[in-house]
Amino acid sequence: VIKQNNRNNYKVFESSISKDFKSMLRMETELRKAMKEQQFELHYQPQKDIGSERVVGLEALLRWNHPEKGYISPATFIPIAEKTSLILQIGNWVLHEACKQNKLWQDQGYSPVVVGVNLSAKQFHQADLVEQVSSVLQQTGLHACYLELEITESMAMSNEEDIIHTLKGLRELGVHVSIDDFGTGYSSLKYLSRFPVNKLKIDKAFIHENRRQNKAIIKSIIHMSHSLNMKVIAEGVETEEQLHFLQEEECDEMQGFYYSKPLPPTHVTPIFQFVKC
Numbered sequence: 001v002i003k004q005n006n007r008n009n010y011k012v013f014e015s016s017i018s019k020d021f022k023s024m025l026r027m028e029t030e031l032r033k034a035m036k037e038q039q040f041e042l043h044y045q046p047q048k049d050i051g052s053e054r055v056v057g058l059e060a061l062l063r064w065n066h067p068e069k070g071y072i073s074p075a076t077f078i079p080i081a082e083k084t085s086l087i088l089q090i091g092n093w094v095l096h097e098a099c100k101q102n103k104l105w106q107d108q109g110y111s112p113v114v115v116g117v118n119l120s121a122k123q124f125h126q127a128d129l130v131e132q133v134s135s136v137l138q139q140t141g142l143h144a145c146y147l148e149l150e151i152t153e154s155m156a157m158s159n160e161e162d163i164i165h166t167l168k169g170l171r172e173l174g175v176h177v178s179i180d181d182f183g184t185g186y187s188s189l190k191y192l193s194r195f196p197v198n199k200l201k202i203d204k205a206f207i208h209e210n211r212r213q214n215k216a217i218i219k220s221i222i223h224m225s226h227s228l229n230m231k232v233i234a235e236g237v238e239t240e241e242q243l244h245f246l247q248e249e250e251c252d253e254m255q256g257f258y259y260s261k262p263l264p265p266t267h268v269t270p271i272f273q274f275v276k277c
């Protein structure tokens, strides 16, 4: 009886694996097509300075506008693209598009903001990343100080010397670097103090769950950022109560549905408070 059960379980397991594998292959083919047929879009989520209440940044978030399925979340397709070299093509498109759009807004007279671009691990670990970023800035005409690259703790923790070399190269260019989803990985304080990083982004999980431990963690991330001369932004702020807590703890910036969801480019311009001319 036991043997039979095992065999049955095995079959179920096997068929679900091959199903996943097939849907992964299908998704990969569709991603290639999406790239060719320009089905990707960037939406932008505003980031507000908590003190002045001005919009100081916009995070570019990738959207796949599938002809039949509608918008597909990056959480679904980025991990698949990451398993192939497709992520490099997609990531390069994102970087170029975000810089181009930000420069366009500046040329239209809107007050300048920083555009945030998420990097995947493969992208970040390319030996010529600094040259690539520099060339995108040159092609689009965006000044380096209006670009912020977001990496995660796990990306920053591997191969210390190479990472520091890349981060220093980016800093020399004048590009900002932030650590996304901070607090969910394993960064040690020793590493953090050695890395030339401009900002920590507190992961939304700490903001969402209203627990005493989370508040203590948020407070210590804010204090640590400031003592390491970094700025700190809270992600996923959804309520006034959360904002008030961050205000009291002197968090620098906030991003979240409480102020705005990620917006298509045409909906972004009304949120720029200061128009130059």
Ligand code: C2E
Residues within 6 Å of the ligand: 045, 060, 061, 062, 073, 074, 075, 078, 091, 094, 118, 119, 120, 180, 181, 204, 235, 236, 237, 238, 255, 256, 257, 258, 262
């Ligand atoms: P992330 O970089 O941490 O981006 C923040 C995510 O939180 C976004 O999800 C955003 O829509 C969502 N969010 C913002 N405010 C709130 C809030 O108040 N409440 C809640 N519940 N969620 C909020 P999204 O756009 O689905 O992106 C998911 C992840 O996909 C991103 O997390 C990022 O890791 C990745 N991603 C997005 N665009 C790109 C890209 O161009 N390249 C790469 N490599 N990864 C990307």
Ligand code: MG
Residues within 6 Å of the ligand: 059, 118, 150, 180
């Ligand atoms: Mg991000």
Ligand code: MG
Residues within 6 Å of the ligand: 118, 152, 180, 181
């Ligand atoms: Mg992330």
Ligand code: MG
Residues within 6 Å of the ligand: 180, 181, 201, 203, 204, 235
């Ligand atoms: Mg995040």
